[in-house]
Structure formats: C-alpha cells, structure tokens
Amino acid sequence: xxxxxxxxxxxxxxxxxxxxxxxxxxxxxxxxxxxxxxxxxxxxxxxxxxxxxxxxxxxxxxxxxxxxxxxxxxxxxxxxxxxxxxxxxxxxxxxxxxxxxxxxxxxxxxxxxxxxxxxxxxxxxxxxxxxxxxxxxxxxxxxxxxxxxxxxxxxxxxxxxxxxxxxxxxxxxxxxxxxxxxxxxxxxxxxxxxxxxxxxxxxxxxxxxxxxxxxxxxxxxxxxxxx
Amino acid sequence: xxxxxxxxxxxxxxxxxxxxxxxxxxxxxxxxxxxxxxxxxxxxxxxxxxxxxxxxxxxxxxxxxxxxxxxxxxxxxxxxxxxxxxxxxxxxxxxxxxxxxxxxxxxx
Numbered sequence: 001x002x003x004x005x006x007x008x009x010x011x012x013x014x015x016x017x018x019x020x021x022x023x024x025x026x027x028x029x030x031x032x033x034x035x036x037x038x039x040x041x042x043x044x045x046x047x048x049x050x051x052x053x054x055x056x057x058x059x060x061x062x063x064x065x066x067x068x069x070x071x072x073x074x075x076x077x078x079x080x081x082x083x084x085x086x087x088x089x090x091x092x093x094x095x096x097x098x099x100x101x102x103x104x105x106x107x108x109x110x111x112x113x114x115x116x117x118x119x120x121x122x123x124x125x126x127x128x129x130x131x132x133x134x135x136x137x138x139x140x141x142x143x144x145x146x147x148x149x150x151x152x153x154x155x156x157x158x159x160x161x162x163x164x165x166x167x168x169x170x171x172x173x174x175x176x177x178x179x180x181x182x183x184x185x186x187x188x189x190x191x192x193x194x195x196x197x198x199x200x201x202x203x204x205x206x207x208x209x210x211x212x213x214x215x216x217x218x219x220x221x222x223x224x225x226x227x
Numbered sequence: 228x229x230x231x232x233x234x235x236x237x238x239x240x241x242x243x244x245x246x247x248x249x250x251x252x253x254x255x256x257x258x259x260x261x262x263x264x265x266x267x268x269x270x271x272x273x274x275x276x277x278x279x280x281x282x283x284x285x286x287x288x289x290x291x292x293x294x295x296x297x298x299x300x301x302x303x304x305x306x307x308x309x310x311x312x313x314x315x316x317x318x319x320x321x322x323x324x325x326x327x328x329x330x331x332x333x334x335x
Binding site: 001006009010013014016017020021024025027028029030031032033034035036038039050051053054055059062063066069070072073074076077080124126202206209210212 | 228229231232235236239240242243246247250251276277279280281282284285286287288289290291292294295297298299301302303305306308309310312313
C-alpha cells in the first residue's frame, strides 16, 4: 500500500472514530434499556441470574441459534478437511502426569459448579463447557487420549445431544403455547436440562474445533470402512 | 464523562486499531487477529453502555448478546483458521493475491 493510500485510510478511520466518540459523548448519561423489564419478569423465568434468564428464557432462540452456529462451524471445519491428527505418545515426564491427574478432576468439579451456579450467579453452560474443553485439551497434550479412542457413533451422540435437546425442548414448547415459552412453573427444570445437554455438546464441539478435525482420524476411517 | 462513556470511547479506539490492522496487514493470520480485536472492541462497547442504568444493576440483554457474540466469534475464528490452513496447504502462500501484484505477472 502506497503512503498516500495509507494516509487516506488513516484519515478515514480517524474521522469514523471521531464521529463515534462524539456520538458516545452526546448519549444521555443514564439509560434504563431493558433492565427494568427483565427485573419485573425475573420471577417467571425460573432462574435468578438476569443474564441466564435472558439467554435461556426471554431470548432463548438466540442461544439455540448460537449452539447451531457452533455445530455448523464444526461441520465446516470438517468439510474443509481438518488434518489428520496422530495420537500423541504417552508422556515420559512423571511430573506432567501427576499435574494432569491433579488438575483435570478439579477442572471437572469447577465446571460442574459453574453449570449449577449459572442459575443464580455468573456462570452457565458455555463457561462450564470451556473449562471441560480445557481439561480435555490438557489430557490430550499430556498424551492421555481417551477422546481419540471414542467410536464415531459416541462422538456423533455427544456432539449432537445439546442441539437435539434444545431443539426438542423448543418444539415441545409448541404444545404448551409458543416456541421456547416454557410451561409456567417448570421453567427451571427445562433450563437445567437444556444447559446440561448443551454443556456436553459445546465442550466436545470446542475440543474438536481446537484439534482441527475428527480425533483419531485414522482409527475412525478404519472403523467406518468396517461398517 | 461517566465511567460508561470512558470505556465506550476506549472500545471505539480498539475497534479503530483493529479495523486499521485488518486492512493494512497482508498476512492472513494477522488479519484474523485484527478481526478478533475488532470483535473485542464491540463487546467492550456493548458492556460499557449496558452499565448506564440508574439502579446500578447493568442491563442484562446486551450482556447476553455479548456472551452469544463470544461464542459466534470463537466459531468464526475456528472456521477461518481451518480455511487459512487449507489455503496455505493448497497455495503455499500466507497472503491473498493482490491486484497490483498480479498485474505484472500476467503481462510477463
């Protein structure tokens, strides 16, 4: 890029930034937004954390589509041809093995806590899933690869259980009224079921996205050819 | 200037820096990082402006939107990384072809 073009680009960007800053300065210092509306209806949502209530009840379709976006991204990554991943050798470092054995159970415990506490405090399915993914990656990097030995049918089940349960719940709600409007009084159980299923699936989808394809590619193709 | 406005202005700066890098840098991985910086700026902008309520309890709707946005940005990043790897594997290049670069090679 020529210096003149660069100067032009910088000027344009600075003008844009200046306009946006001016817009922010002109904003009224206080704005209620939807906070009062959410507070009023929080009691009906089945959870006491307003963000969880918005995510899984008031705007549940956002979260449903979010899970589908994750799943679609994974399909796209697999379609682009995630490179085959060779299983790592078992670690010879005993310190690494001991540390992994210590950390992974703690990560699983904290993930379960985050999932449960999401109803009343910051936390929830995605945060718990991110921790599970971290634990699984730690296992994988240390050479313990139980996930790479899973059969392709187990993988499909674990990947799809979240989107399937969420979609199923959304459709089942049609029987009681509108799409994703949980029956009154039972919202808590619906949300919890969806969150648990989604945690499992999001965790696996994130893990496979990081690993860049199907785990144990060679073993999987072998199994499929057997079938 | 309130705290919310201060952080919103910082966020605009981050978006500007990210946009500049997205256009200027040729390396695809750096473009991806620049895109993520733009995303972080947008998230910060939404979170900052969500805290302007009189009750002191922030508006949960923008916060939920940011949470969803983070997931979408992770998906997009993973997909783009896979596409970049594929592109590098096919062409051996880490940059997209440039019109000014291509023109002379067509003549020769």
